[in-house]
Amino acid sequence: MRRIVGLTLVVLLACGAVAQGDPVRTITVLSQPQAAAPYEYQSIQLVANAWRQLGIDVEIQVSPWEQLSDIVWFNRQTWDATGWQMVGRPERSDPDEIVFNLFHSSTAEAGFNFVGYNNPAYDAVAEAQRVATDLDERQRLIYEAQAIIDQDQVYAFLVYPESIYAYRSDVWNPDSIVEQSGIGIKNTWTFIEAEPIGSQRDMVLNSNFVVQAINPLYISGSVDSWITELVWDRLLRVGPDGLPVPWSAESYEWIDDVTIDVVLRAGMTWHDGEPVTVEDVVFSFEAAGGGEAPMYTPFVSAIADIEIRDERTVRFTLTRPQAAFLTASLAKINLIPRHIWEPVLTDLQGQPENAESYQEDVPVGSGPFTFVRWRASEEVVLAANPNHWAAPKMDRWILRMIPNVEATLGALRSGELNFLAAYPGDPAVLAATARGNPIEVVASTDIGFRFVAFNHRRPPFDDAAFRRALSQAINRDLIIDAAYNDFATAANSPVSIALEFWNNPDVAGFETGMDLARQTLADAGYVLVDGRLHYPTGVSETLGR
Amino acid sequence: MRRLGSRLAQMVFVLWAVATILFLIFRLMPGNPLAAYIDPNFTVEQQRELMQRFGLDRPLHEQYVLYLGNLLRGDLGDSFFYRAPVTKLIWEVFPNTIALTLFALLIAYTVGTLGGIVLAWLRGTWVEGVTIPLVLTTRAAPEFWLGMLLLAVFSFNLGWFPSGGANSAGASFDSELARFLSLDFLRHLFLPATALAIYLHGLPLLLMRSNMLDVLQEDFVTMAKMKGLSHWTILVRHAARNALLPVVTAFAVGIGYSIGGNVVIETVFSWPGLGRLLVRAVSASDYPLAQGAFLVIAAVIVVMNFIADMLYSTLDPRVAHER
Numbered sequence: 001m002r003r004i005v006g007l008t009l010v011v012l013l014a015c016g017a018v019a020q021g022d023p024v025r026t027i028t029v030l031s032q033p034q035a036a037a038p039y040e041y042q043s044i045q046l047v048a049n050a051w052r053q054l055g056i057d058v059e060i061q062v063s064p065w066e067q068l069s070d071i072v073w074f075n076r077q078t079w080d081a082t083g084w085q086m087v088g089r090p091e092r093s094d095p096d097e098i099v100f101n102l103f104h105s106s107t108a109e110a111g112f113n114f115v116g117y118n119n120p121a122y123d124a125v126a127e128a129q130r131v132a133t134d135l136d137e138r139q140r141l142i143y144e145a146q147a148i149i150d151q152d153q154v155y156a157f158l159v160y161p162e163s164i165y166a167y168r169s170d171v172w173n174p175d176s177i178v179e180q181s182g183i184g185i186k187n188t189w190t191f192i193e194a195e196p197i198g199s200q201r202d203m204v205l206n207s208n209f210v211v212q213a214i215n216p217l218y219i220s221g222s223v224d225s226w227i228t229e230l231v232w233d234r235l236l237r238v239g240p241d242g243l244p245v246p247w248s249a250e251s252y253e254w255i256d257d258v259t260i261d262v263v264l265r266a267g268m269t270w271h272d273g274e275p276v277t278v279e280d281v282v283f284s285f286e287a288a289g290g291g292e293a294p295m296y297t298p299f300v301s302a303i304a305d306i307e308i309r310d311e312r313t314v315r316f317t318l319t320r321p322q323a324a325f326l327t328a329s330l331a332k333i334n335l336i337p338r339h340i341w342e343p344v345l346t347d348l349q350g351q352p353e354n355a356e357s358y359q360e361d362v363p364v365g366s367g368p369f370t371f372v373r374w375r376a377s378e379e380v381v382l383a384a385n386p387n388h389w390a391a392p393k394m395d396r397w398i399l400r401m402i403p404n405v406e407a408t409l410g411a412l413r414s415g416e417l418n419f420l421a422a423y424p425g426d427p428a429v430l431a432a433t434a435r436g437n438p439i440e441v442v443a444s445t446d447i448g449f450r451f452v453a454f455n456h457r458r459p460p461f462d463d464a465a466f467r468r469a470l471s472q473a474i475n476r477d478l479i480i481d482a483a484y485n486d487f488a489t490a491a492n493s494p495v496s497i498a499l500e501f502w503n504n505p506d507v508a509g510f511e512t513g514m515d516l517a518r519q520t521l522a523d524a525g526y527v528l529v530d531g532r533l534h535y536p537t538g539v540s541e542t543l544g545r
Numbered sequence: 546m547r548r549l550g551s552r553l554a555q556m557v558f559v560l561w562a563v564a565t566i567l568f569l570i571f572r573l574m575p576g577n578p579l580a581a582y583i584d585p586n587f588t589v590e591q592q593r594e595l596m597q598r599f600g601l602d603r604p605l606h607e608q609y610v611l612y613l614g615n616l617l618r619g620d621l622g623d624s625f626f627y628r629a630p631v632t633k634l635i636w637e638v639f640p641n642t643i644a645l646t647l648f649a650l651l652i653a654y655t656v657g658t659l660g661g662i663v664l665a666w667l668r669g670t671w672v673e674g675v676t677i678p679l680v681l682t683t684r685a686a687p688e689f690w691l692g693m694l695l696l697a698v699f700s701f702n703l704g705w706f707p708s709g710g711a712n713s714a715g716a717s718f719d720s721e722l723a724r725f726l727s728l729d730f731l732r733h734l735f736l737p738a739t740a741l742a743i744y745l746h747g748l749p750l751l752l753m754r755s756n757m758l759d760v761l762q763e764d765f766v767t768m769a770k771m772k773g774l775s776h777w778t779i780l781v782r783h784a785a786r787n788a789l790l791p792v793v794t795a796f797a798v799g800i801g802y803s804i805g806g807n808v809v810i811e812t813v814f815s816w817p818g819l820g821r822l823l824v825r826a827v828s829a830s831d832y833p834l835a836q837g838a839f840l841v842i843a844a845v846i847v848v849m850n851f852i853a854d855m856l857y858s859t860l861d862p863r864v865a866h867e868r
Binding site: 064066202204210212213218352356357359373375376377378379381396398400401402403404406407410411413414416 | 597623626627628629634637638693696697700701704707708709710711712714715717812813814815817818821822825828829830
């Protein structure tokens with residue numbers, strides 16, 4: 001029997017030209033517009049060109065972010081491939097959010113696995129790393145997850161961009177500027193440590209985006225989180241090296257796999273003068289899980305019970321071991337004053353609104369900065385909290401909303417700004433502005449990454465070999481050079497090289513090249529006819545021409 | 546009095562029509578307002594809850610009735626994006642926009658009107674040959690280019706003016722009024738208002754000039770010349786007063802249009818105004834805020850048109866008689 005099949009195959013192969021499936025339809029790739037995201041737009045142009053050389057008809061469809069995300073996120077059956085990015089956030093210093101949420105099949109329908117990747121073997125690894133409390137064991141699992149993602153080429157990873165920030169070295173002591181791994185110099189540690197040299201004691205920094213809300217129970221825009229991190233304390237904070245360190249907690253101790261005791265630092269006060277108590281801590285975690293703060297609920301879902309042991313000790317009991325608990329929960333939940341929020345939350349119960357739509361006139365936390373003023377589309381002013389145990393060295397922290405990139409550079413040069421906290425423009429122009437001025441530019445590799453997402457729900461993207469070939473066809477060095485002005489590093493893993501402990505160095509050697517890509521396609525049975533790529537034998541196009 | 550009544554009824558009708566069109570436009574636009582708030586940790590239930598909270602799960606006609614009812618009570622709703630009342634958000638930036646617009650229009654119309662008179666007088670001379678193309682150029686020049694030019698020269702290079710914003714970083718004031726009257730505010734206002742004025746002054750100038758040329762042909766001017774009045778008296782006391790009427794209308798209507806049309810200038814100069822708020826709201830599908838902002842702009846335009854009408858018949862009784 002086997003011989004007959006083999007013989008038939010030989011005959012079929014001998015027949016040659018007729019042994020092919022339908023031509024592959026025109027593939028549509030989505031991208032943000034050049035004006036809004038020049039890096040992405042240019043990368044996608046280069047990617048599309050490479051794919052065309054493989055014999056695929058590629059069309060680029062450009063739409064603004066709001067409409068793009070509407071298609072990609074809410075109409076998951078309708079698109080082929082899209083440029084996309086994951087941004088770096090301190091809590092992504094733990095790889096769990098990326099390894100689990102992005103690729104686990106349970107989040108494919110409506111969650112973060114928007115490409116619809118479904119691999120039971122991967123699911124098992126992603127689940128296992130969640131409960132692995134032994135660091136080395138977990139590292140092995142995270143490595144394995146990356147190896148599977150590499151094998152399957154779930155995305156075509158493009159680059160880890162470098163985040164670029166700058167500051168006036170005649171205003172801030174360069175030794176006091178802290179670079180946080182994977183985040184850059186714009187971080188809470190810098191804002192606390194930055195030491196003024198002369199009479200300018202206010203840090204004036206810019207944002208090209210408006211502030212949406214200043215609310216400890218609402219994860220709003222990314223700029224907003226710069227503020228919440230300063231006004232509110234957390235039990236732990238993600239340190240400059242990317243690992244969690246005690247903050248409002250003086251110390252913590254694992255009793256067993258699912259029990260942890262946290263000792264609160266003594267003598268802390270809220271900005272209104274009231275003392276910070278263990279009751280406040282318990283309240284903060286209960287508020288996050290209480291239904292009025294839906295965005296924080298996932299971060300406390302692993303907590304089964306919180307118990308007050310004495311007036312400075314709180315015991316958390318977990319439903320199951322959770323490796324990322326320190327980063328994802330203790331370093332994530334803002335500590336909020338019970339005397340202020342309890343009446344608010346009680347009031348909100350039974351109303352359609354939740355805590356996300358509640359804006360305090362004067363937000364009160366216990367953090368190193370106190371709130372002074374917020375004028376929408378103009379500025380947010382915070383003042384150093386001298387009563388904090390880690391009191392900042394600057395006087396005020398003033399965030400200016402400046403939508404105009406050129407004006408931002410002008411203001412940095414004139415000293416109106418002394419810390420460049422957001423720069424969407426050309427790095428070369430920034431470097432030119434800095435030359436001859438006391439301006440220090442700091443570029444650091446980001447936790448975030450940019451990639452082309454394949455929609456696994458739609459053939460031929462369900463075929464790993466096809467995805468691999470498309471990924472191999474992309475010349476990442478060209479993209480880094482042309483689209484990123486060399487301010488990026490080639491990527492082949494969702495865990496950034498900035499996360500040194502977690503990044504699997506073995507997958508970095510992903511081989512690329514047009515010939516290799518053609519070979520991969522040929523090996524998988526794809527055939528070129530008159531320059532047009534066709535499916536393997538017997539496979540027909542199910543999604544139009 | 547009856548005329549006033551019917552004009553008021555017309556105004557209400559226009560505003561209702563604008564409100565209805567706005568309501569429809571934003572709901573027929575592609576894009577889902579939720580897309581602006583996607584978070585990795587949102588579940589389907591949370592998305593549904595969000596839709597419900599914004600009232601987006603109800604049929605269109607119910608949303609419409611709700612919307613009109615709220616409007617009548619002066620409630621513009623809550624912004625999806627900021628989760629705050631639209632009236633509060635608009636009110637925060639509206640005074641800045643008014644200040645910028647009025648200041649720029651005053652400069653533009655003072656310079657424009659006087660310039661128009663002078664140019665009508667100098668008709669046919671070399672001054673006209675040079676000035677008219679120059680004025681046309683400023684009208685054709687893109688605002689952002691003009692703005693960047695002013696910034697580059699007066700802020701970045703000479704350092705005379707700040708590079709953006711309505712106040713210095715961290716400046717605080719006892720009251721809004723104190724803020725508007727402060728030197729700091731005026732220093733920040735100068736460049737954007739100048740840029741806007743340069744852009745706007747062409748209209749009154751050309752309008753005034755051509756009106757003057759018309760008026761100077763009229764019998765009463767010939768009459769005045771025959772009476773032996775001085776050139777200057779004829780020009781200012783007689784001709785200019787008559788030629789001014791359309792310029793007054795243009796001024797009133799100009800306020801209305803400029804209120805919403807300052808987006809470019811506001812962006813170039815980081816001016817916290819209505820235009821920037823509006824652009825952000827539209828791109829984020831923030832229906833209530835965009836509707837509210839457009840409605841305020843429409844209201845200003847309608848009211849200004851009304852005032853222009855009334856002024857016209859007061860300044861020139863002939864207009865009222867002819868009806």
